[in-house]
Amino acid sequence: MILDIILNFTQLLLLKYISNRIQVYNHNKNSFKLQNTKHHSVFLILRLFLSSNEVNVATWGTAVQSTTYGASWYAQNALDGLSYTFTHTTWQTDPWWKLDLMKMYSVNRVTITNRYDCCETRINGAEIRIGNVSSDVFSNPVCAVVSTIPAGATYSYSCHGMEGRYVTVNIPGTSMVLTLCEVGVYSPVGNLATGRNVTQSSTIGSWITEQAIDFNPGFKQPSSTCSSTNVQTNPWWSVDLSYIYRVSRVVITNRLDCCPERINGAEIRIGNSLENNGNNNPICAVISSIPAGVSSTYTCNDMEGRYVNLIIPGDSKYLTLCEVEVYGEGVIKQI
Structure with a gap:
């Protein structure tokens, strides 16, 4: 609690220093709002400060809603990063909006931005739910209930690590309408590969090495979010973790759009040697196959190593x- 107070106070001082057009408050613990922010660069600075240990996984998902009003108020509008596009259901009983994150995540918090132009009270009473049930949007546990959000404001609701693949926003009641400007879903970064140096044996086009650790699994635009070598003998990819870790598991996400069989036979190797570019290190697992767009986990039983390689x-x-x-326990040795 003391740490929360210090964090919120520090955030408040920084925000006041950067721009007097931004208002902050502590709502539902560790929450904030951004209002009247006209400078996009300031908003990005704040996002980096407040969320440096999180990633917005909502941008990789797909959204649907119970009904759609008109021809342009689509469910996906809540994920486009634009302040002037909105989702909108028709007037109905229990309207809802559902986000499929494509796989299960641990959720720190959910942010909701209300529309700025009118009707801000329509969000009042909305329930934020997180879970793994897709067929019944009302059966997943509730993270928070929205009491009110001023027009154009963004409020953040702590979900304390709730796990789920689906995030829904619904408003209970008859003759209700649900309108959303933006929805963010923030998951903690526990990946040892994050921000590390990566290399691969060759690169085809724009499929650069770093795109395999960019937090974007490539469900929408594989060419700009996945890595790929050229066709060659024994292609490989490697990440330098900078320190020696006990690696418990490695998670690999295969491309969604085509060619899932290319990953077949890939070896995951972990160790401290750079002989043969690290490809002679011990094997954690051999990938038999991964369906298109699927993330598969391979247990490495606390193998020790600085370098994690994949080679076919x-x-x-x-x-x-x-x-x-790459997930594991703390640093064993700094080298």
Whole structure:
């Protein structure tokens, strides 16, 4: 609690220093609002400060809603990052909006931005739910209930690590309408590969190495969010964790749009040697197959190592990776 108070006070001082057009308050613990922010660069600075240990996983998902009003008030508008596009259901009983994150995440918080032009009271009473049930949007547990959000403001609601693939916003009652400007879903960063140096044996086009650790699994635009080598003999990809860790598991996300079989036979290797670019280190697992767009977890039983490699033995092979995550325990040795 004391840490929360210090954090919120520090945030408040910084926000006042940057712009007197931004208002902050502590709502539902560790929450804030941004209002009347006219300078996009200031908003980005604040996002970096307040969320440096989180990533907005909502931008990788797909959204649907119970009904759609008119021709342009789509569910996906809540994920486009624009302040002038909105979602909008028709007037109905229990309107809802549902986000599919494509896989299960631990959720720190959910942010909701209300529309700025009118009707700000329509969000009052909305329930934020998180869980793994897709068919019944009302059966997943409630993270928070929205009492009110001023027009154009963004409020953040703490979900304290609730886990789920689906995030829904619904308003109970008859003759209700649900309108959303933006929805953010923030998950903690626990990935040892985050921000590390990565290399690969070759690069095809714009499929650069770093895109395998960019937090974006490539469900929408694989060419700008996945890595890929050229066709070659024994293609490989490697991440330098900078320190020696006990690696408990490695998570690999395969590309969604095509060619899922390219990952077949890939070896995950972990160790401290750079002999053969790290590809001679011990094997954690061999990937038999990963369906398109799926994230598969491989247990490494606390193997120790600084370098994590993926290599596909053989001729005329591609290695395409949309996301590589490495999880383990604290630093064993700094080198």
